[in-house]
Amino acid sequence: MGKYQPQRGTYDAYGGFLNCFNIVLNVLSEMAKQYNYKEIITPIYESTDLFIRSSGEGSDVVRKEMFSFKDRGDRDISLRPEMTAGVIRSVVSNKLYANADLPLKLFYKGPAFRYERPSKGRYRQFNQFGVETIGVTSYLSDVEVICLGYRSLQELGLLDVKLKINTLGNQASRERYNQALKDYFQDKIESMCEDCKTRFNVNILRILDCKVEEDQKIIKECPKLDDYLDDESKEYFRKVLEMLDQLNIPYEVDNTLVRGLDYYSGVVFEYHYSSPEGVNLGAVGAGGHYPNLVSEIGGPSLECVGFAFGIERLVTLLEDIIPETYKEPDLSVFIGHIGKEAIEHSLLLADYLRENYIDVDLTFDDKSLSSQIKLANKKNARLFIVVGEDEMKNYVYQVKDLSQKTQMAVSYCDLVDYIMEKLSPSINDESEDFENDED
Numbered sequence: 001m002g003k004y005q006p007q008r009g010t011y012d013a014y015g016g017f018l019n020c021f022n023i024v025l026n027v028l029s030e031m032a033k034q035y036n037y038k039e040i041i042t043p044i045y046e047s048t049d050l051f052i053r054s055s056g057e058g059s060d061v062v063r064k065e066m067f068s069f070k071d072r073g074d075r076d077i078s079l080r081p082e083m084t085a086g087v088i089r090s091v092v093s094n095k096l097y098a099n100a101d102l103p104l105k106l107f108y109k110g111p112a113f114r115y116e117r118p119s120k121g122r123y124r125q126f127n128q129f130g131v132e133t134i135g136v137t138s139y140l141s142d143v144e145v146i147c148l149g150y151r152s153l154q155e156l157g158l159l160d161v162k163l164k165i166n167t168l169g170n171q172a173s174r175e176r177y178n179q180a181l182k183d184y185f186q187d188k189i190e191s192m193c194e195d196c197k198t199r200f201n202v203n204i205l206r207i208l209d210c211k212v213e214e215d216q217k218i219i220k221e222c223p224k225l226d227d228y229l230d231d232e233s234k235e236y237f238r239k240v241l242e243m244l245d246q247l248n249i250p251y252e253v254d255n256t257l258v259r260g261l262d263y264y265s266g267v268v269f270e271y272h273y274s275s276p277e278g279v280n281l282g283a284v285g286a287g288g289h290y291p292n293l294v295s296e297i298g299g300p301s302l303e304c305v306g307f308a309f310g311i312e313r314l315v316t317l318l319e320d321i322i323p324e325t326y327k328e329p330d331l332s333v334f335i336g337h338i339g340k341e342a343i344e345h346s347l348l349l350a351d352y353l354r355e356n357y358i359d360v361d362l363t364f365d366d367k368s369l370s371s372q373i374k375l376a377n378k379k380n381a382r383l384f385i386v387v388g389e390d391e392m393k394n395y396v397y398q399v400k401d402l403s404q405k406t407q408m409a410v411s412y413c414d415l416v417d418y419i420m421e422k423l424s425p426s427i428n429d430e431s432e433d434f435e436n437d438e439d
Ligand code: ATP
Pocket: 082, 114, 116, 121, 122, 123, 124, 126, 127, 128, 259, 260, 282, 283, 284, 285, 286, 287, 308, 309, 310, 311, 312, 313
């Protein structure tokens, strides 16, 4: 153990974890591109004020979880606790809405920072992938975003996704509901946690988000948002749910779902997944409709909808459910030499194969052939090519298939094609099918 360790709540990514991490990000990016979302990268830090304005003063994220500091120019800076605020700030700063056909569809990925108590699936530096649709004019944009999130999880192999959905209603409904909550919690708030006491004054809806068990019992009996929604809000929500039915996306309406950030209004949702052992890491992703953020930070009046996934939680689930994704990919070829003289030739051959997009490794230490085969197996190499005196003279190489324990002499000019065919799973599968058909 060295003198320095990673900071509390942070981690180093490598090996199988990183492999899975990259698969997750690739799949999510490719899916978003299928829906014609374009990537955007924004800074990791922004003015603290931006996050207070967007997430809301009363949100846990702003009150307790931000990494905030003054820079050397005395500016109040925060590491981003989420990406939506920065993306919308960028849309406004660069007037991206001006010369685009609305809605604007953007996706992002990268680290976010929250000063939280670290636990499984909860870090202080973690990664999010998310999308934002900016300039929503139809409930179908909400549906499209929910659908993208759901289909993306399925594409990752997470088939048993539980989608929880709720509506916070429009402004008028919300105000009437807030009053009802005030009346209900008035004489109960004294016995509740400190956070709830603050929420009671700053943003009472957040009380429903409380995770303290004792408080949960009180919250269970509180007035239901459903009873305070006006017809417009109900109709909008009904149309969203009906469309999800048509898309065959199962969901569960959860009237207690309110989400931790203040900017949502209308439809909100979370994706949950329990691992086979029943471990629930919390939501793997969440999002909703937010109508006022663009105008609140100085842009035109554009409604938006978006979601964010927590990459580490997805990786942890995949490690359990599809362990193959957690494995580093096999090495295609290991080149072994017989005698010191063959080492340089091996590197030349490696260079030729690598130029042809084949991944190759070899050793520059003079070792016996059997110890090189051991090394190749340790690196999970699929093929082993032998370079010795004859091979250097004739340019014909012995290619061993390390799993099937077969061997074949292949000339230099056929080598790339031969290796490609050996490594291509579809071609091998087809030939097996073919044989089966004949039985
Ligand atoms: P939670 O209720 O679990 O604290 P949240 O509501 O604060 O989540 P969001 O702000 O909606 O989370 O962020 C979107 C996603 O980012 C979450 O669904 C989760 O998967 C992930 N996430 C949030 N906080 C963390 C964290 N500290 N470490 C790892 N992932 C996180």
